Amino acid sequence: MKEIKQNIADNLSKLRTSAGITQAQLAESLNYTDKAVSKWERAESVPDITVLKRIADRFGVTVDWLITDHGNNAPAPDKAVQHARRHNHLLITLLAVVCVWFIATAVFVVLGGLGISHKWLAYIWAVPVSMIVLLVFNAIWGKYRRNFVFISLLVWTILAAIYITVITVARWNFWLIFLVGIPLQLATIFWSQIVRISKNLLRQNKQE
Structure with missing residues (x-):
């Protein structure tokens, strides 16, 4: 579970920065607070499966992509x-x-x-x-x-x-x-x- 948390944190941060949006902007699009997004990106908590699906749709990836370790050099989706x-x-x-x-x-x-x-x-x-x-x-x-x-x-x-x-x-x-x-x-x-x-x-x- 700890590994999945970290994978989600790394991938979410990578997707967000690649899209050029702030934590507050992402939080607003998901109807959450920037505090919640910050916790996700620090691997302190994990969004539930419905939110993961919305995040995946938001960035054009799959839920499987979000929870998988792609390494430090793996680029975010185009x-x-x-x-x-x-x-x-x-x-x-x-x-x-x-x-x-x-x-x-x-x-x-x-x-x-x-x-x-x-x-x-x-x-x-x-x-x-x-x-x-x-x-x-x-x-x-x-x-x-x-x-x-x-x-x-x-x-x-x-x-x-x-x-x-x-x-x-x-x-x-x-x-x-x-x-x-x-x-x-x-x-x-x-x-x-x-x-x-x-x-x-x-x-x-x-x-x-």
């Missing part, structure tokens, strides 16, 4: 590999969003063929669906703090889509629906604070 991984994540996300708009276009064409005059609403609803896609992929690859931004955007784009649909189809100026967004936005902010506090408490418990 920055280009790490950049390529982040680029691939971004590309996949953008392709998913493009698929949403492709489907919206297909719906637009079908509705037009059926003679429906409000076929352009397909594009209006493509906006909140795109927010859902961005939220899902950010939850997988991005920073958790961005989730609350996407949730807020999702709430307001859904309300806007409902408003535009109602005022277009029913000719009813249903502007009061936006009042629903206020408690939902407050709930999102409140939830984000609860998550932040709970994560801080969890970090402190792990460090103890």
Whole structure:
């Protein structure tokens, strides 16, 4: 166990310095404190397996690479590999969003063929669906703090889509629906604070 601790410490320090980021920056991306990262790099403690996986994904390596002794002269993974991984994540996300708009276009064409005059609403609803896609992929690859931004955007784009649909189809100026967004936005902010506090408490418990 002591050998694995030291391997993780050496490899983590090598990866971090090679990437040109500080302990505080790495800690923030992992939702930990720089004190915890410092302990890992001094082999005083070991991150759990889920955190090791996130570290491996962050630097474009495997968990096995992190726990293996590569010697003092072994180079850290190429920055280009790490950049390529982040680029691939971004590309996949953008392709998913493009698929949403492709489907919206297909719906637009079908509705037009059926003679429906409000076929352009397909594009209006493509906006909140795109927010859902961005939220899902950010939850997988991005920073958790961005989730609350996407949730807020999702709430307001859904309300806007409902408003535009109602005022277009029913000719009813249903502007009061936006009042629903206020408690939902407050709930999102409140939830984000609860998550932040709970994560801080969890970090402190792990460090103890």
